[in-house]
Amino acid sequence: MKRLPMRKIRDALRLRAGGLSMREIGASLGVGQSTICDYLKRAARAGLVWPLPEALSEAALDATLFQPGGGPTRSVQAKPVWPTIHRELRRKDVTLALLWEEYRAPQPDGYGYSRFCELYRRWEGRLAPTMRQHHVAGERMFVDYAGATIPVIENGTVRQAPLFVAALGASNYTFAEATWTQTLPDWIGSHGRALAWCGGVPAQIVSDNLKSGVARACFYEPAVNRTYADMATHYDTAVVPARPYKPRDKAKVEVAVQVAQRWIVARLRHRRFFSLAELNAAIRELVVALNDRVTRHLGTSRRQLFEDLERPALKPLPAAPYVYAQWQERTVGLDYHVELDRHHYSVPHRLLRQKVWARATEKTVEVFHDGQRVAAHLRSPPDRRHTTLRDHMPSSHRRYADWTPEKIRRVAAEIGPGTEALVEAILSERSHPEQGFRSCLGILRLARTHAPERLDAACQRALEIGARSYTSVNSILKTRLDRPRPDPAADGPAISHPNMRRVGDAPPSRCAGYFH
Numbered sequence: 333m334k335r336l337p338m339r340k341i342r343d344a345l346r347l348r349a350g351g352l353s354m355r356e357i358g359a360s361l362g363v364g365q366s367t368i369c370d371y372l373k374r375a376a377r378a379g380l381v382w383p384l385p386e387a388l389s390e391a392a393l394d395a396t397l398f399q400p401g402g403g404p405t406r407s408v409q410a411k412p413v414w415p416t417i418h419r420e421l422r423r424k425d426v427t428l429a430l431l432w433e434e435y436r437a438p439q440p441d442g443y444g445y446s447r448f449c450e451l452y453r454r455w456e457g458r459l460a461p462t463m464r465q466h467h468v469a470g471e472r473m474f475v476d477y478a479g480a481t482i483p484v485i486e487n488g489t490v491r492q493a494p495l496f497v498a499a500l501g502a503s504n505y506t507f508a509e510a511t512w513t514q515t516l517p518d519w520i521g522s523h524g525r526a527l528a529w530c531g532g533v534p535a536q537i538v539s540d541n542l543k544s545g546v547a548r549a550c551f552y553e554p555a556v557n558r559t560y561a562d563m564a565t566h567y568d569t570a571v572v573p574a575r576p577y578k579p580r581d582k583a584k585v586e587v588a589v590q591v592a593q594r595w596i597v598a599r600l601r602h603r604r605f606f607s608l609a610e611l612n613a614a615i616r617e618l619v620v621a622l623n624d625r626v627t628r629h630l631g632t633s634r635r636q637l638f639e640d641l642e643r644p645a646l647k648p649l650p651a652a653p654y655v656y657a658q659w660q661e662r663t664v665g666l667d668y669h670v671e672l673d674r675h676h677y678s679v680p681h682r683l684l685r686q687k688v689w690a691r692a693t694e695k696t697v698e699v700f701h702d703g704q705r706v707a708a709h710l711r712s713p714p715d716r717r718h719t720t721l722r723d724h725m726p727s728s729h730r731r732y733a734d735w736t737p738e739k740i741r742r743v744a745a746e747i748g749p750g751t752e753a754l755v756e757a758i759l760s761e762r763s764h765p766e767q768g769f770r771s772c773l774g775i776l777r778l779a780r781t782h783a784p785e786r787l788d789a790a791c792q793r794a795l796e797i798g799a800r801s802y803t804s805v806n807s808i809l810k811t812r813l814d815r816p817r818p819d820p821a822a823d824g825p826a827i828s829h830p831n832m833r834r835v836g837d838a839p840p841s842r843c844a845g846y847f848h
Contacts, residue, residue: 336363338390338703341371341397343561347570348372349382350535354446360536360570361561365450371397390703410439412448414455428452470645472501472572473534475523477514478589480597484510484605493608495597495615498526499588500534502645503637508592508619510611517656520563524653530638532646533567540574558659558689566654568647595622657693664688668724672697674714678724679707740772747779748788750795758800774802782809790814 340361347357354372358365374397375381384393412435432448443451481492493510496518507526511518527533564571596618605611623634662670664683669676672690679688679699683706691698692711699707709719737759744755754775758768778787790808799805808814 336367336371338393341375341393342384343565344368344371345375345380345382345384346565346568350568350570352535352570353450355450356536356570356572359572360564369447374398410442412443412451414452417452468645469502469641470532470534470647472536472538473526473530474499474501474538474588475526476540476586476589478508478593478597480593482510482597482600482605482611484608484611486607493611495592496522496526497589497592498522498529500530500638500642503642504588504634505530505638505642506588506592506619506622506634508596508615510608510615512608516557516559516658520559520654520656523563527567527649528653530642530646531649532643533569533649534646536570536572537564538572538574558661559657562657562659562691563654566650568650591622655693657691660690660692662688662690662699667718668726669718669720670699674716675712676716676718677707677709677712678718678720680724681726735769735773740769740776743776744772747776747784748791750788750790750792751775754791754795754800754805757795761800771800771802775805778802778806778809786814 340363343361344357344363347360352360354365354368357363358368361368378396380393380396388396417431417435428449429445432443432445435448436442442448475496475498478495478497481494483490484493485491491512493512494514496509496511498507499505507529509522509525511522523537560571596615599618600611600614603614605614623638626633660672662672664670664679664686665676666684667676668681668684669678670688670690672692677690677697677699679701683701686701688706689700691700695711697709697711698705707721707724709721712719740755740759741752745752755772758771761768775787775791778790782790786809787805790805790813793808793814794800794804797804799808
């Protein structure tokens with residue numbers, strides 16, 4: 333069995349303690365129900381209950397759940413006779429709980445109650461594909477964007493603002509606001525403001541398969557965006573995406589969207605707005621009127637139903653609102669850096685080529701590996717540069733960490749003008765000065781074994797012959813080519829001989845004697 337990340341196991345324990353079924357937990361975390369059931373059984377065998385001890389690390393949790401020989405053993409369970417159970421349910425006062433007790437009486441190791449109900453609903457679904465939803469107070473909030481947009485004139489340009497709509501399941505209490513985009517920051521921000529509007533948190537948030545919130549749309553196991561899941565954990569709720577092409581899963585918000593378009597968009601069609609704040613102020617007034625309006629079929633308003641049924645059932649809001657943080661999965665490069673928003677941040681060099689998660693807020697960047705934070709940086713502008721911590725470097729790189737181009741030039745100038753000129757040539761000829769650090773540092777360290785005068789002369793010699801490397805300078809010193817070349821005039825008097833001619837004299841003609 334493929335092991336889940338420990339954060340998902342923690343979320344499964346938290347959501348189970350909140351009363352969610354295996355199906356709902358699996359849909360929220362994007363994990364199969366059988367896997368969730370197996371992990372919860374392992375946790376029960378280990379005596380783990382939510383909340384987990386703060387001192388329990390992810391490594392300790394993994395070791396506790398996967399001890400040698402640990403984990404529940406699967407037994408072959410007799411399947412109930414579903415047609416008989418279906419007929420018995422038609423009798424008055426007969427419930428699934430009663431039928432489950434009768435099923436378990438002869439076989440105590442049979443299916444648990446939640447699994448029994450799940451299998452029956454799956455069998456019944458083949459007979460009656462239409463499922464009627466019953467909304468319990470405080471259980472669900474449905475969220476989506478309306479199809480219509482509202483124009484806003486900003487700096488002489490008309491921009492279309494989409495309308496975010498949220499509705500609670502039991503009371504139809506509605507929230508709506510306009511945003512500039514449907515991207516993840518606006519999507520998350522609208523959720524926080526909707527929960528603040530309601531003054532509490534429902535057990536579940538049912539969303540459409542919007543790309544901002546759902547990373548991978550799947551009929552059975554949709555994958556929720558990591559940032560979206562992080563927000564749900566902060567508010568102690570669960571995100572349950574609706575199934576693709578199943579409008580009945582989010583019929584409540586579909587109706588709320590339709591009401592919002594007729595009650596808000598239609599009423600504002602003749603008004604002109606010059607800022608998003610001005611538009612949202614007008615929307616807020618209409619939403620208040622919508623929630624206060626008494627409906628004909630119920631004889632009461634959404635607000636009254638909310639106050640009587642929904643508000644007492646909601647969980648309290650956390651002490652502080654969620655701070656938007658963007659999660660991105662990255663692979664550590666060969667330079668032990670990860671790129672985030674066109675800037676490179678260092679991680680420990682032992683994580684080369686490893687998958688990590690980067691969490692970026694407005695001011696900070698954190699990097700996590702296997703649930704543990706391995707790096708933290710202040711967020712930098714998107715300038716394609718590198719932010720590197722010394723502790724993240726391998727030992728072979730730390731020796732160059734304290735050197736800069738300016739320091740290299742200064743040390744070279746102290747040796748001599750030839751050394752300074754050669755170092756400047758090496759740094760200027762590289763596309764990045766750092767690429768020439770090794771050559772420059774090698775040349776400067778030759779001053780430890782050679783006199784500064786010799787090293788400066790060798791650098792001057794290297795410039796004359798077009799050499800631009802540490803190897804060339806070292807070779808010049810070893811072969812003593814740095815020493816001055818001897819003057820030919822100092823070797824002795826000139827040699828005179830009849831068979832010798834001066835430079836520039838014409839050679840004698842071989843045929844000259846034949847003409848005398």
